[in-house]
Amino acid sequence: MSRVLIVGAGLTGSLCACLLRRNMDNKVHIVVWDKARGSGGRMCTSRPPDSQCQSADIGAQYITATHEYAQSHHSLYTELVSAGVLRPLDCVVEGLRHQEGSQNYVAPLGMSSVVKHFLCESGADLFLEHHVTGLYRRGASWEVHRKHGASERFDSVILTMPVPQILQLQGDLPQLLSVQQREQLEAVMYSSRFALALFFPPGVDIKVPWAVRYYNNQGDNSECICYATVEHRKRGTEGHAPLGPTLVVHSSAPFGLQHLEEEKEEVEPVVLREVYRLLPNLPQPISIKCHKWRYSQVLTSVADCPGHMTVLERPLLVCSGDAFSHSNFDGCVESAVSVLAAFKAGSQLAT
Numbered sequence: 200m201s202r203v204l205i206v207g208a209g210l211t212g213s214l215c216a217c218l219l220r221r222n223m224d225n226k227v228h229i230v231v232w233d234k235a236r237g238s239g240g241r242m243c244t245s246r247p248p249d250s251q252c253q254s255a256d257i258g259a260q261y262i263t264a265t266h267e268y269a270q271s272h273h274s275l276y277t278e279l280v281s282a283g284v285l286r287p288l289d290c291v292v293e294g295l296r297h298q299e300g301s302q303n304y305v306a307p308l309g310m311s312s313v314v315k316h317f318l319c320e321s322g323a324d325l326f327l328e329h330h331v332t333g334l335y336r337r338g339a340s341w342e343v344h345r346k347h348g349a350s351e352r353f354d355s356v357i358l359t360m361p362v363p364q365i366l367q368l369q370g371d372l373p374q375l376l377s378v379q380q381r382e383q384l385e386a387v388m389y390s391s392r393f394a395l396a397l398f399f400p401p402g403v404d405i406k407v408p409w410a411v412r413y414y415n416n417q418g419d420n421s422e423c424i425c426y427a428t429v430e431h432r433k434r435g436t437e438g439h440a441p442l443g444p445t446l447v448v449h450s451s452a453p454f455g456l457q458h459l460e461e462e463k464e465e466v467e468p469v470v471l472r473e474v475y476r477l478l479p480n481l482p483q484p485i486s487i488k489c490h491k492w493r494y495s496q497v498l499t500s501v502a503d504c505p506g507h508m509t510v511l512e513r514p515l516l517v518c519s520g521d522a523f524s525h526s527n528f529d530g531c532v533e534s535a536v537s538v539l540a541a542f543k544a545g546s547q548l549a550t
């Protein structure tokens with residue numbers, strides 16, 4: 200049985216694991232490593248400070264299926280809706296330009312439940328706090344090194360982390376990349392932004408008329424904040440367990456870029472002041488969490504490399520993720536589907 204390592208337990212990694220399991224059946228032993236303490240990557244759901252508060256989606260907020268993707272990825276959407284992981288977004292959204300023919304979906308249990316669904320379906324062995332530092336070719340396999348732990352050997356490796364993090368890996372990867380591949384990877388650009396989650400105690404009412412609100416394209420412009428949401432209203436879980444509400448705000452990309460090299464502790468009060476300027480009647484939160492997304496959404500994807508980049512065919516080493524398509528659910532699906540095709544082609548070569 201071939202041992203496959205997927206680096207990254209975000210959406211692309213979880214989809215790669217699931218598609219490999221469904222298409223390669225018992226021919227593969229799938230292992231997923233992620234450096235974080237939880238799965239989800241940029242679709243993570245942050246735990247509340249205590250069990251009385253609502254969790255917070257500090258990265259991706261909801262999924263928009265265009266008419267075309269609703270058709271081409273129909274089976275995945277149907278699967279997620281039937282499993283109760285997704286449901287149509289049905290709340291007051293202010294300031295969003297609706298895309299004709301598209302359908303928005305929310306995850307009632309938080310966006311990380313989408314990733315967890317596919318990880319669970321894959322039956323992969325998931326290891327968190329496994330930070331990959333280098334890849335070394337050893338004959339027909341890869342020796343994968345990690346921080347604080349023993350290295351391990353795998354027959355194939357699929358990298359799904361943001362491209363700048365791929366380029367930081369030590370070992371044989373840098374030499375294996377052709378000049379053209381390196382240039383393609385180095386040209387990838389991401390937006391950066393800060394996310395702030397404000398957790399309130401049960402019984403508090405956030406007195407705003409919306410569930411989701413986009414700033415910047417309305418009268419009360421903000422150079423700092425571009426998006427705000429009241430989690431339980433967005434997720435459609437109002438009236439469920441009486442949890443304290445949570446407000447999530449995202450900074451604009453220009454603000455994120457301007458403050459990128461500052462510590463999040465320094466930026467938090469700046470964003471918070473702007474939250475209270477925009478929403479002066481907001482009560483005091485019991486806890487605040489600030490997160491810096493250095494690699495938020497892909498602005499320039501990898502040129503001429505739809506879905507993935509094969510660095511080496513045997514032993515297989517591929518780079519994938521939203522940088523090889525676009526930053527949303529369907530972009531990650533496109534990437535994972537193309538990784539599967541590369542994997543199948545590689546397996547046929549081997550037989």
Ligand SMILES: Cc1cc2nc3c(=O)[nH]c(=O)nc-3n(C[C@H](O)[C@H](O)[C@H](O)COP(=O)(O)OP(=O)(O)OC[C@H]3O[C@@H](n4cnc5c(N)ncnc54)[C@H](O)[C@@H]3O)c2cc1C
Nearest residue numbers: 207209210211234240241259260261331360521526527528
């Ligand atoms: C603020 C924000 C808002 C967004 N809004 C939306 C939205 O509303 N709708 C939407 O569809 N998309 C949205 N996106 C985009 C979406 O979240 C991403 O396109 C998608 O999650 C990317 O998934 P991925 O698996 O390719 O990468 P990631 O989610 O980045 O996963 C990569 C994983 O690799 C791990 N990793 C990195 N380096 C290492 C290493 N050396 N060793 C081990 N593990 C490592 C990371 O911890 C991470 O878990 C948003 C993103 C952000 C940040």
